[in-house]
Amino acid sequence: MKVKVLNLDGSAAKGDIELSDDVFGLEPRADVLHRVVTWQLENRRGIARATRERSDVARTGKKFGRQKGGGTARHGDRAAPVFIGGGKAHGARRREFNVSLNKKVRALGLKMALSSKAQNGLVIVDSLDVADGKTKALAGQLAKAGFGKKVLVIDGEAVNDNFARAARNIIGVNVLPAIGANVYDILKHDTLVLTRAAVEKLEARFNG
Template identity: 50%
Template sequence: MEVDVIKLGADKSGAATLKDEIFGLEPRVDLLHRYVIWQMNKRQQGTHATKERGDVRGSTRKIVRQKGSGGARHGSKKAPQFRGGGVAHGPRPRSHATDLPKKVRKLALRHALSAKQTAGELIVIDEAKLDQAKTSELVSKLKHHELKSALFMDGTFDENFARAAKNIQGVNVLPVAGANVYDILKHDKLVLTKAAVEGLEARLA
């Protein structure tokens, strides 16, 4: 399919051809959901922990005699029902990561790109470069295209552009090597340079 290529802060500067097998698919919500759940699970640190009765400090001396007191037959102050006792069945450090086949991840990324193209939220620019790392200059260029929430993707980012974008809320930059479904869907617009389009097509071919 043919799409317009624009110059950042200006108008159309040419055209580019996008591969239908990557940008022209019918988006599948189930694939996108599976990928995002997989990605969020991997992000969890899994460092949550509580002290169980074997971890807390306390006496294991029998509190009262076994019979005749009229009370329960407690054998340790570290039991969960006592203040300062251990937590019953509390969380332990563990990995929350789940498995997702590489083919499914690759397919989900294609569907995420196709979803942006189908929704008219994909923009192709010639390059993402600035002469100086000035946030105000980039803000004016983004305002020209009414970009408030956008993810910029390029092969290797210009240092000035990356530094300027870092100060703008809602705008993020990502190299092609780090392309993922969550970040693509999270932003209102996906802005790809021509180099990013070539890199994605080579990666997902």
């Protein structure tokens, strides 16, 4: 699949780029994308902290009062929830959310996410060079290009420092290196912007 290479302001750059059909030319499947996104979001969740219940606290089990005649309730255990220092009644239980997902399904999900953007919402730029890392200059370029409100920019081995500095104060623009490309972030943005270096890295990731 041939795609025109653009500059950051939306103007045409020199040459085209050939995208691999094995990575950018698949037919997206909602079930695969759903499984990968669910796996990502579940693994982001923290482990719920358990509370100590009646059997977990270290209190004496000795009966501390008479059964009858004391004028109080017939308690037999200081670990009861009604006492200070006793266990929590119906406390939170420890829950883990480390869902497993086959590596091949995860790789397929990323390919399908890239392919869905290739059908609508993919932009290839030559590089992310921004003079002096100025936010105002970059915002003007992106507004001229008309990439949309939510833009994910993926660079190669590492993100261009000037671009990252200029983009961090622009609402709706997020930046990742190629190694950080993931299904959830790709799908939740209107436009995916890849550099030539990012395309090479992503294709090498699957071919390797």
